Amino acid sequence: MHTVVDLITLANEHLGTDLEPADADRDLAEVACWDSVFLLRLVALLERELGRAVPVAEMLEARSLGDIWTAAVGT
Template identity: 40%
Template sequence: MNTVDEFVTLVSDEVGLPITAEHLDTGFDEVPGWDSVHLLTLVMALERSTGRPVSMPDLLEAPTLGDVYRLAVSP
């Protein structure tokens, strides 16, 4: 996963929510259908996709999907 579009597709496919790139800077509480279980599902999908762990403390402080994306792709 290298691009925002790939991230959006991953979230849509793995989490099952019909998000778009416009949702990336929206707070989780404003993403239609979002709940904390989706975050756990997303973490597992990101780690599988990138082949590396995502910092759970950093992830829990991320206020948006865009922040999660940046955490997942940062070296």
Template identity: 40%
Template sequence: MKTIDDFVTLVRDEIGLPVTAEHLDTAFDGVPDWDSLHLLRLVAVLERETGRTLSFPDVLEATDLNSLYRLAVAG
């Protein structure tokens, strides 16, 4: 996962959500078909893809997909 477009593709393919780049700054409750289990699944996928452990308190502070992307690629 090198770009934000890779991230969107990952969310669509691995999590199965019909998201586009337009959904990145939408609050989680506005993302189509979003529920809290998607957050857990997405964190697991991001950790697998990046080889990094994400701070769970930081994950819980994320308000949208873009926040999660920035957290996953920060380093």
């Protein structure tokens, strides 16, 4: 995974979402499928995909998928 679009594609393929690249900067409160369970599933998926732990505290503070991507790859 090299971009936030890769993150969106991964979520669509493995979590059954229908996210679009335009959702990357949208506030998570505005993303139709978003809830705390989705976040946990996404964290687990990212950890499996990246082969390492991701900073869950930063994920909880994220306001967009772009923020989640930055937290995941910035560690």
